[in-house]
Amino acid sequence: MTRIGVAGLGYWGPNLARNFDELAELAWICDLAPELVEKYASRYPQARATTELGELLGDPGLDAVVIATPVPTHYELAKAALEAGKHVLVEKPPAMRAAEMDELVRIASDRDRVLMPGHLLLYHPGVQKLKELIDAGELGEVLCVYGNRQNLGIVRTNENALWSLGVHDLSVILHLLDEEPVEAIAHGRDFLTRGVEDVVFCYLRFPSGKIAHMHLSWLDPHKMRRITVVGKEKMVVFDDMELERKVTVYEKYPWQRAETYGEWQTRSGDIYIPKIANDEPLRLECRRFLSLVGGDGDRAKVARDGAMVVRALERLTDSLRA
Ligand SMILES: NC(=O)c1ccc[n+]([C@@H]2O[C@H](COP(=O)([O-])OP(=O)(O)OC[C@H]3O[C@@H](n4cnc5c(N)ncnc54)[C@H](O)[C@@H]3O)[C@@H](O)[C@H]2O)c1
Numbered sequence: 332m333t334r335i336g337v338a339g340l341g342y343w344g345p346n347l348a349r350n351f352d353e354l355a356e357l358a359w360i361c362d363l364a365p366e367l368v369e370k371y372a373s374r375y376p377q378a379r380a381t382t383e384l385g386e387l388l389g390d391p392g393l394d395a396v397v398i399a400t401p402v403p404t405h406y407e408l409a410k411a412a413l414e415a416g417k418h419v420l421v422e423k424p425p426a427m428r429a430a431e432m433d434e435l436v437r438i439a440s441d442r443d444r445v446l447m448p449g450h451l452l453l454y455h456p457g458v459q460k461l462k463e464l465i466d467a468g469e470l471g472e473v474l475c476v477y478g479n480r481q482n483l484g485i486v487r488t489n490e491n492a493l494w495s496l497g498v499h500d501l502s503v504i505l506h507l508l509d510e511e512p513v514e515a516i517a518h519g520r521d522f523l524t525r526g527v528e529d530v531v532f533c534y535l536r537f538p539s540g541k542i543a544h545m546h547l548s549w550l551d552p553h554k555m556r557r558i559t560v561v562g563k564e565k566m567v568v569f570d571d572m573e574l575e576r577k578v579t580v581y582e583k584y585p586w587q588r589a590e591t592y593g594e595w596q597t598r599s600g601d602i603y604i605p606k607i608a609n610d611e612p613l614r615l616e617c618r619r620f621l622s623l624v625g626g627d628g629d630r631a632k633v634a635r636d637g638a639m640v641v642r643a644l645e646r647l648t649d650s651l652r653a
Pocket of ligand 1: 367449
């Protein structure tokens with residue numbers, strides 16, 4: 332059984348520890364804070380517990396390290412784990428600069444290790460349904476995609492809306508279109524905390540001509556977590572605020588009647604709600620990591636896709652600053 336160590340036992344790490352305890356062998360838990368180590372050591376008595384990541388990395392029997400520490404620490408910790416020969420699942424984004432991410436991808440490739448970013452939404456059955464519909468050609472040619480991630484609060488003071496909210500939608504948009512943007516523009520404003528944009532609008536253009544947009548904000552009357560995909564033949568919405576109709580497919584499309592000399596008409600047909608499995612996305616993400624570690628799937632593509640997200644984030648950040 333794959334032996335896993337989890338580093339970072341704050342808010343998110345315990346969810347990863349719970350899943351790996353159920354799916355694999357949770358061999359180590361680690362946090363800088365002794366009180367957290369103590370708390371989870373009693374919950375997982377079979378796991379060894381430490382405040383030193385180096386102890387995990389020095390254990391030759393440990394297969395993989397899961398990193399759920401604050402974003403600025405990801406690159407250093409992931410690099411150390413890969414260099415120690417461990418497979419790595421690292422929370423998103425794995426690095427804050429594209430050059431750092433490229434280095435992680437290169438180390439993972441040289442050592443044939445898994446480097447998987449924790450892009451949770453990719454494992455959401457609703458997003459997987461969007462991907463399935465697009466890849467099966469159900470929507471016809473895809474023209475544009477846009478994400479809405481808005482709410483009133485939680486107001487962050489150290490991470491702007493692009494970094495705290497946008498990483499989710501960006502990872503989904505790039506996954507759905509499977510293309511690297513040739514243009515990435517962001518505009519935003521820091522209304523509440525100097526230097527921390529509360530409202531960000533992003534525009535992406537792809538080599539195929541497709542375009543995408545993201546509206547990211549914690550200053551908004553709407554609570555929205557939505558991805559819309561507009562195809563030439565159908566349109567589809569993934570709405571994570573909905574309990575039962577997470578994905579809705581609209582048979583709405585423009586068409587031209589020969590006799591109207593190029594005038595566009597619109598047609599609205601059925602609206603339907605495909606069944607979406609009720610699986611926990613984090614459980615699916617952890618399973619995917621274990622299967623990559625086990626040799627199934629394209630581990631190099633998972634790492635490269637992660638790098639594409641960091642590159643786009645970097646370009647959007649540069650645009651926002653400009
Ligand atoms: N996928 C998701 O939906 C999701 C949700 C929440 C958080 N996250 C991600 O999880 C990560 C952690 O977020 P959080 O909210 O749990 O943060 P947090 O601050 O609550 O927890 C981070 C923990 O990491 C520990 N830590 C810091 N440096 C360490 C080191 N060198 N070695 C061991 N432990 C160390 C800290 O002591 C802290 O307990 C972030 O990257 C965040 O983006 C992802």
